Amino acid sequence: MGERTIWEAVGRWRFLLSSWPWRAVAYVLSTPLAAAASLAVLPFALVGGPLAARPVVAVERRRLRLVRAASAGGPVSWWDVAHLLVVVLLAVPSLVLGLALVLVLALIAGPLFVTPDRVLALGFGEVRTVQEAVPFALTGLALLPLLLYVFALVAGVHSTVARALLHPSGTRLRTELVQVAQSRERLVTAFDAERRRIERDLHDGAQQRVVSLVMQLGIAKLELPPDSPAAESVAGAHAQAKQLLVELREFVHGIHPQALSDLGLPAALQELADRSPIPVTVRCHVPARPSGTVESAAYFVVTEALSNAAKHSGATRIEVAASLRHNVLTVEVTDDGRGGADTGHGSGLTGLADRCAALGGTLSLSSPENGPTTVRAEFPC
Template identity: 40%
Template sequence: MRPTTAWHAMAQRPVSFLTSAWPWRSLAYLVGGVLFGAVVVAGFGLALASGLVLLMALVGVVVLAGLVLASTSVASMERRRLRLVDLDPVPDPHRRPEGTGFRAWAAHRLTERATWRELAFTLISATALWWLDLLVLGFSFGLPGVLFEATDGQTWPWTVFGALVLLASPYTVTSWAGARAAMTRTFLAPRDQELGEELREVRASQARLLDSLDAERVRIERDLHDGAQQHLVSLGMTLGMLRLDTPDGSPQSELLSQAEQQLATAHQELRALIRGLNPPVLADHGLIAAIEDYAGRFPIPVTIDLSLPGRLPRKLEAPLYYLINEAMTNIAKHSGATSARVHGRYHADVLILDISDDGHGGLDPEAGTGVTGLADRVSALRGRMRVSSPVGGPTLLHVEVPCRFA
């Protein structure tokens, strides 16, 4: 596989590495670092001195602000130079300002976190990195030259040492170039920033998925209500008309009774399914009423203590209903509890839910007891969840979900 960084190139066989362009690319990177660093030190030193001198006249504030903005140009140049020893492109972390003109651009850049990271990198580069570049180059090439020049019959071991240093210079130069590149990437393309972009996309994708699932749930509920349920009603009417022509006590009458009973059961289960997909009480009266309605049909007593300052948004209300619904279903299936409690409060833009039971406890989140599905639901809502379930009980499910009321 083709190496993409100087360090990856050093992991190749010595012949492949030494005959590749990587040692020369690393040398160019360090030489460029020395030259560019010297220019930056001269320019920044002059600007800093001028800014401090003129600070009393307030003109220095403009000079110092210009110094901060100039660091973005230094960082931009470093990102381009980085391609010598790191082939993965470094994205520009700056966003386009909303306004137009230099003033809008400058005001936007001064408020960006990336600008101040680049300023910190510029100061580190000016005070340390380019000096280290010079030191590595001096050790790798300057020291052998001095030793060769000073060689005589009594100092031949130093000649051998200088030759060894020179032979090792491709590795010395490339190893420092790789380390410098890694440090540069850390400052100019921090991993948390890349993850931030990915995380925003994941969250946006989760939001779209939740919206599409909610819309699909409503569509299925409507299709079942207007389709399958109406067909069952029609079938019931047909069976009723057929019974009018069937003598009482006949074998056909018994079969009709069985069919009517099975039809009634199917109709009841379908209505329960429709009510679970899109509970009318949830759409009409909100989360608290829907949870109380569900608790009234629960096989064990459930105490509901929910207090909210208002009606939740639909995109949050439905997922929270199914979250609580699934948690209570897990209690009924796995806990062996005789009672349960749902407690919820809203505080500082966070909805806090505690769902507890008096069951046997010992809940293992990795044992496939439904906790994984709950964690996925909470994660999709950008919340967090903790489970406390000692052996012998009780079990407490603590959920915190970001929430804002309009």
């Protein structure tokens, strides 16, 4: 998932390689022009009310998109006028940063413009040759990353103030919504961890004891005379124990498949296809493994879709596609059945839709009469 604010971006190691530094530069360097417009409209706003500042406020809201501090739209209020005052106050540091950037760029470009018959002034001294200009250029290269962080700091401070001023009534509500979303995600993660624990306990405990029971009954059956009264009872118990083992293995596999944990989503989906009573074609392009929670949710979406197709659709062919592009994992299951599926009538997809939503994803169903039926889930990674 990409950074949502400039503060998130600054904390990442790839900050200087992203577009964020230049977003900050564009925002800070445009602040003096915004300050001039704000200064011109402020007297009218103070006399005639905040609506007089609507044109400048609209432009300022769009300018704030550079640092993702506010949305465009919403009624103009006195908080917007207060924000214009902040823009005016930030004009001076923005001008200072602009001059500093020009100086650093001049230092870096010095070797390109110096000539033997021209003396080049670089702020801290004069140079006449390329050799003399190189130390200044190296100094400029060293100062540029630091200066970009300073631009980001100023833009970040302004974005924080803008968020507080332009949305004062909604800040607490948005914070609560974020906390609810994070709580739902923690619940899903805890649920998946519990599923893995139950699967591990059943696999290492109950399943192994049933395997031992099957072996002991098999040995007892061999040791008893075929015509003895106990032979038939032991043989029946042996058959029931083997059937119990098969059912237990299916149950354990349904809780959390081992292939998903060990080999990842492509292998787990192929295993599902091999076990399906309907021919299934799997196409996977998942170059990197997403988080275990997302991987598990995607797997169970496909599991439920295949189960529904086998029980209700009358399909003869199913296609499963999974791809990971632009930090979004997409899984899609399409069958050629009769269609008419509905998430509100016991299809089992309603709970999966809630689980997708808890992870910030979406689940959609397309099932016209006479088919085809397509179940599609998308998860941000």
